[in-house]
Amino acid sequence: MRRSSLLAAAVSLTAAAAMTIGGAPSASASGGNFVALGDSYSSGVGSTDNYLNGCDQSTAAYPYLYQQAGSPSSFSFQACTGANASSIESSQLSALNSGTTLVSLTDGGNDVGFASVMQTCVLGGDSSCTSAVSSAESKARSQLPAILDTLYSDIRSDAPNAHVVVLGYPEFYDLSRSSGCIGLDKTKRTALDNAADLLDSVIATEVAKYADFTFADVRGYFSGHELCDGSAWLHAVTWPITDSYHPTADGQSGGYLPAFNAAL
Template structure:
């Protein structure tokens, strides 16, 4: 398989860290019920997760790479949703989400939780770097390791963190937003990665989606698949919604990408009601 653009390898390697994703019927004689007074109750919403939940990729940032372009911020005000605590943090894993205190945002008053987590647990960035800047053998080896972590280690980790979320917000509707595919192989090779290697990277993303969706189902959470919304908008597409390797937030969504996330989650929510 031919290789090209070897000089990009250093640029790709430089951004590894940046890569580092919801009566009884009254008798007929009874007076009609009164309409409630005042505005309808708001849905109390808390947002947890990693860099794909914090909006990393759309500066400026506050603590933990949080952006006003993030999908939780874009959800604020839609369908009576009020963003109460926005604690998603770039770099978070299933372990650090708990140890880092994100669960403190949740309580019995929380009506809605969104969560994107798991990508950092499996070393996803190592596969991206190996395939875009390394040899065929390095790409294959890195993909094998990442895929094994997704299938063998991640399910138990997700079960654990999802259980902690459910315990901390027992009455909340929890929505898990997944991760997009990063590339559009239909637009050809990209950097040092062949079309087949881009397809292999996307296949690993599909495996990740399957595992996260299954864990969400086991916990009774709603899984939101964003992959179709990103179709044709990978990092190598003419209209990319994924940032390329020269951006400090390489391989994270653009503003358009986070808008797609917000649209997907809003569509999944339907009309929101307090628990």
């Protein structure tokens, strides 16, 4: 992987300090009024065969696992598959109020058309894949910052007393093991990993502008569990197609939940 061992060590130490055994929330993080916002990475797509509703919310998703272990005073599960900043604004933020003390969020991928990029890379050649990735990266640089600023500002306005944890996206492939791994070629895998890194960088930069917002980087937690690793916590191209490139139940409990807890 491209990340340094120092980053991995830092992530591991932070997680160890913030979590109790098994990934449960620390005592200080328990209680409060918790609202889970976001897209399919927060609703839990890919983590179950039995979703709770049309938003593909799962009892294996990290927000649900957190509230089960931490028993907050209230829990509002708003995250929905396919959500982008606009739909989060129109259909999820109504759950926030001055009594909200904790908010989780994943957003950014759908705002730059990442689902379409994945489809292009799976069905098309290297040239069409890298072109689609380049277009999404351009949107991430030029358009996404303003989109996220509006969303974060509105979250802060609607939930002025909340700690807001914004979680990023994992790299999909372990490029160090790519040569012996079936599926997309290394050109496509590298482009997709680079795009995920850029997306996380843009999100982290915007999060840093807001008081009591924390960026939770999940990439270190997925290290050793990416596609091409022996124990992957992500789906490759699979059926149903909507599960593709989403975390498995292990990815939610072993990747996203510890990253969320560490941010607390």
